[in-house]
Amino acid sequence: MxxxxxxxxxxxxxxxxxxxxxxxxxxxxxxxxxxxxxxxxxxxxxxxxxxxxxxxxxxxxxxxxxxxxxxxxxxxxxxxxxxxxxxxxxxxxxxxxxxxxxxxxxxxxxxxxxxxxxxxxxxxxxxxxxxxxxxxxxxxxxxxxxxxxxxxxxxxxxxxxxxxxxxxxxxxxxxxxxxxxxxxxxxxxxxxxxxxxxxxxxxxxxxxxxxIGFFMLQTYLPCTLIVCLSWVSFWINRDAAPARVLLGVTTILSTAAVGLIQRDGLPRVPYATALDVFLNVCICYNLAAIIQYAAVNYFTKIIPKEGSTSDDEDVTTEDTKENQNGVNLSKLPRKTQSRCLFLFCKCLIGNFRFRYDMVASADITSGNSVSNIDILSRYIFPFSFCLFQAFYWAWYLGLKPY
Missing domain, CATH: 2.70.170.10 (Neurotransmitter-gated ion-channel ligand-binding domain)
Structure with missing residues (x-):
């Protein structure tokens, strides 16, 4: 030393x-x-x-x-x-x-x-x-x-x-x-x-x-189940407007809440992440379920359950006069009305003549049966969402070109 x-x-x-x-x-x-x-x-x-x-x-x-x-x-x-x-x-x-x-x-x-x-x-x-x-x-x-x-x-x-x-x-x-x-x-x-x-x-x-396990349990699985929950409205009677509307609004708010929690720790980047894409698509599906009920209510909910004509729509004076003048509204052409694009345009512009024609041609004794739009939605919504999920995971897990 x-x-x-x-x-x-x-x-x-x-x-x-x-x-x-x-x-x-x-x-x-x-x-x-x-x-x-x-x-x-x-x-x-x-x-x-x-x-x-x-x-x-x-x-x-x-x-x-x-x-x-x-x-x-x-x-x-x-x-x-x-x-x-x-x-x-x-x-x-x-x-x-x-x-x-x-x-x-x-x-x-x-x-x-x-x-x-x-x-x-x-x-x-x-x-x-x-x-x-x-x-x-x-x-x-x-x-x-x-x-x-x-x-x-x-x-x-x-x-x-x-x-x-x-x-x-x-x-x-x-x-x-x-x-x-x-x-x-x-x-x-x-x-x-x-x-x-x-x-x-x-x-x-x-x-x-x-x-990715944490996000699967905390984000992807809950949001997927919430979207599936919004489809329950397709099996609810179209007369139960409060139930269907409340279910749709609840699913939208739930998905938005999950998204806010997951974005809390992320920087405010000017582009959409993969998580943003998934959450926004889920919100769009929940919103589409509410819009679907609006279409059901407009196109197919013609008479109340008691059998009397619906009074929730106003008919213009011109339409009433035309009916009083002896025009048989039930004999109007059905070929044009059966087209989806035509029906959608009628819904957007709020055409009361078309609405009144459907009321006049309804079968009062049968009441409001299951809507064809609901029946079709039971297949279209799950199929398209499964297709989106398959494309989403294939794209982000390695099949994207970049």
């Missing part, structure tokens, strides 16, 4: 820590690797992520060579780092990154007899992660981590991943994330150019895959 203490004092006696090793010669190579201890969470609203890692760097400094019997390397505490030159590595896309200091600053350094220096620091890194949420929640985000040296060009310092490690980034086997799986980690050497010069740097890309 006395020999080591004497050696360190001697090494640092004329050591100038502001001058990089090998100045005036070849560029200094900083070999770097990382060990990921934990990663996450990823915050979509701020488009950031965090991770804890051990950042390890090694380089060669001729000024720290020593020769002691039976000693090849010396491990020193973080306090020794204050007295020697070290790389001023920083994270280009980092924000609010810190080095834990409990119970002491989490860093140490080893010096080998040939002047090789190995430094390890434990860091908590917060970095930007630009997210493309078009496929959310079936997206696979890629979060980068960019770092290099501050102030030194490639003529002075070059950062490199170790040649014997393809990625230079290791990760503990027990590292898991609640919302994502780590598909792969890609690391590469790079350079950055500016008006001052060219700088060496390193890049790490975390390829992630989002878990």
């Amino acid at each position: 006395r020999n080591v203490t004497s050696l360190l004092d001697k090494l640092l006696q004329k050591y100038e820590k502001s001058v990089r090793p090998g100045i005036g010669g070849e560029p200094l190579v900083i070999k770097t690797n990382m060990l990921i201890r934990s990663i996450g969470p990823i915050t979509e609203s701020e488009m950031t992520y965090s991770l804890q890692c051990y950042l390890r760097q090694s380089w060669h400094d001729e000024r720290l060579k020593f020769d002691l019997p039976n000693i090849t390397e010396v491990t020193l505490s973080n306090s020794f780092l204050k007295d020697i030159w070290k790389p001023n590595t920083y994270f280009l896309n980092g924000r609010l990154s810190v080095q834990p200091n409990i119970t002491v600053p989490n860093a140490f350094v080893r010096i080998r007899k040939d002047g090789s220096i190995y430094m390890s620091r434990r860091l908590t890194i917060n970095a930007k992660c630009p997210l493309n949420l078009l496929d959310y929640p079936m997206d696979a985000p890629v979060c980068p981590l960019l770092f290099g040296g501050y102030g030194y060009t490639t003529d002075e310092i070059i950062y490199r991943w170790p040649a014997n490690n393809k990625s230079g980034v290791e990760i503990y086997d027990d590292v898991t994330m609640s919302q994502f799986d780590i598909a792969s980690i890609l690391a590469k050497n790079t350079t950055y150019s500016s008006s001052v010069g060219t700088y060496s740097g390193l890049e790490v890309y975390f390829h992630l895959k989002r878990h």
Whole structure:
């Protein structure tokens, strides 16, 4: 111990820590690797992520060579780092990154007899992660981590991943994330150019895959069941207007509430995500169920259950006079009225003549039977929604062209 203490004092006696090793010669190579201890969470609203890692760097400094019997390397505490030159590595896309200091600053350094220096620091890194949420929640985000040296060009310092490690980034086997799986980690050497010069740097890309199970249970399944619930109105008697209207409004509000909850943690992006598409289609189906009842009420609800003519529509004076003049309204052409487009146009313009013709041609003794529109809707709505679901999942789970 006395020999080591004497050696360190001697090494640092004329050591100038502001001058990089090998100045005036070849560029200094900083070999770097990382060990990921934990990663996450990823915050979509701020488009950031965090991770804890051990950042390890090694380089060669001729000024720290020593020769002691039976000693090849010396491990020193973080306090020794204050007295020697070290790389001023920083994270280009980092924000609010810190080095834990409990119970002491989490860093140490080893010096080998040939002047090789190995430094390890434990860091908590917060970095930007630009997210493309078009496929959310079936997206696979890629979060980068960019770092290099501050102030030194490639003529002075070059950062490199170790040649014997393809990625230079290791990760503990027990590292898991609640919302994502780590598909792969890609690391590469790079350079950055500016008006001052060219700088060496390193890049790490975390390829992630989002878990969809949470969204299936909390969004997709409830919204699908709510849409199916809106179809119950097709089996309710068309005379029960309060029941059918209330059911339709309730399903719309329920779907909208689910959508508001799921969008709460998302940034206000100017495009529709996959989740937005699904929720809006569900709302359209719920709205279509209400519009369908309006069509049933207009086209087929001709007389009340007691058998008297309906009094919920006003008939124009001209129509009444025409009926009083002996025109047989029941003998009007039915071919034109049977066309869906024609009927739809009559509904949009609120044609009372057409309405009065249907009242006059009704069978008073039969009352309001099951509407043909309801019968047709029982098949069209489920079939089209199943078709949409098949296309939706096929598109967002891998069949889209981009």
